[in-house]
Amino acid sequence: MxxxxxxxxxxxxxxxxxxxxxxxxxxxxxxxxxxxxxxxxxxxxxxxxxxxxxxxxxxxxxxxxxxxxxxxxxxxxxxxxxxxxxxxxxxxxxxxxxxxxxxxxxxxxxxxxxxxxDVKFAPKHMGLMLVTCSADGIVRIYEAPDVMNLNQWFLEHEISCKLSCSCISWNTSVSRAHSPMIAVGSNDNSPKAMAKVQIFEYNENIRKYAEAETLITATDPVHDIAFAPNLGRSFHILAIATKDVRIFTLKPVRKELTSSGGPTKFEIHMVARFANHNSQVWRVSWNITGTVLASSGDDSCVRLWKANNMDNWKSAGILKHHWSTVNVGSQLGN
Structure with a gap:
């Protein structure tokens, strides 16, 4: 409990x-x-x-x-x-x-x-790397080549997102089939800013990060974004915090069906959308296995979401303000 x-x-x-x-x-x-x-x-x-x-x-x-x-x-x-x-x-x-x-x-x-x-360390298998994003619309990736000397960090990549950036997330997959990937969210309210989530993938051929996809249905300001830990899935799961909670799957299209040498293309589906907070959602965070998502919003609640065996996402629990707990399933107690 x-x-x-x-x-x-x-x-x-x-x-x-x-x-x-x-x-x-x-x-x-x-x-x-x-x-x-x-x-x-x-x-x-x-x-x-x-x-x-x-x-x-x-x-x-x-x-x-x-x-x-x-x-x-x-x-x-x-x-x-x-x-x-x-x-x-x-x-x-x-x-x-x-x-x-x-x-x-x-x-x-x-x-x-x-x-x-925002600032995030890269997954461990990539070495000691750090990504930042800024209101100037630039994502910057730094690396410390000598982990024993943290005074030296080198700017390895700059990615222009053309929108003010609010949040970032690394894809955590260690599969060789998945190239390093970063999701970037924007809270840009300018009229030119439509889609607020971009996916960038490292291209080994040009040794740069290139835009792979844009989530065209994510048009509201994005406050937080999080790839689910990937422990062997062939696809990726991405959660975003906006005026509600949204969960997307990104399934890579087979290489032979896409132009060779370019970034991976994905079949993108929004598999869940929850307005239970009835307010702006500010944070989304996954458990270590990528099976439970937590979200927090202006309703003073932390809400938990979990997929059933049919891959349908449902509410799994609520932590209310003043820390009274409601409907927290025993399977989440640990």
Whole structure:
């Protein structure tokens, strides 16, 4: 059974993002108060703040963890037009910090001309890579070629989306049949902005990311976007948070039916659309197996969605505000 707990964060302004590490034992929060806080889960299940620092000179929109294979590493992005990479180290040279861990800024990424609206680490098998998107309509991909030296990050790719970007997601598939792929969402309200979701795929022939698809039915501002973890499916599942929750499948068309050398083409179907929040939806997040989707909206609820054995998506539970739980299925209790 899920037991809700409240946490007094002591953030001085709005909290924009909460991110769990790979094992779910650590948590990072970021806020308009320009700070990041790191929390560790005790044996009793309580969350204790173990680090807090001013990270940017503006609102911090997102914070995200790298895979633990690369150490304890965070990335953040901000209204101050920068993204930053942070590493937890154990103090040695400073007597006051000897034996204690603290967070050190390893690099500041300064390429954006406007607010950096999202940041995500690439799947582990791709190495230590980072993608950012900005209100200037540019997606930027960085790589740290030496994982032992996080001071050096190189800008490897710039992708022009022609729309202000609000959110990004990597496709997590490790199959050799699937090239690296990024979904980009936009909240651009200009008249020229129609479709708000673009899919970019890495093309080995030209060694660049090229646009593979546009989700033409996604015409409302997109606040969040998330590929489901792919543990062997031949197709991809993508969730978007807009004025409702939408779930799409992207099934690759056989190469012999498409032009050779170009990006993969997909059969795209919207398999679910839920307006249960009756409000703007701000976040969508998958469980580790890509079978349960969580969404949060202005109705102060977290809602859970799950497909049955007929691949029909249904409501699987609701966490209401004030943390009263309603209809949370026992299969989700763990």
């Amino acid at each position: 899920f037991l809700p707990r409240s946490i007094e964060t002591d953030h001085k302004d709005l909290i924009h993002d909460v991110s769990f590490d790979f094992h779910g034992r650590r948590m990072a929060t970021c806020s308009s108060d320009h700070s990041i806080k790191v929390w560790d889960k005790s044996e009793s299940g309580d969350w204790q703040c173990t680090a807090t620092w001013k990270s940017h000179n503006g609102s911090v929109w997102h914070v995200t963890w790298a895979h633990p294979e690369f150490g304890q590493v965070l990335a953040s992005c901000s209204f101050d037009r920068t993204a930053a990479v942070w590493e937890e180290v154990v103090g040695e040279s400073n007597k006051k910090l000897r034996g204690q861990s603290h967070w050190v800024k390893r690099t500041t990424l300064l390429d954006s001309r406007t607010s950096v609206t």
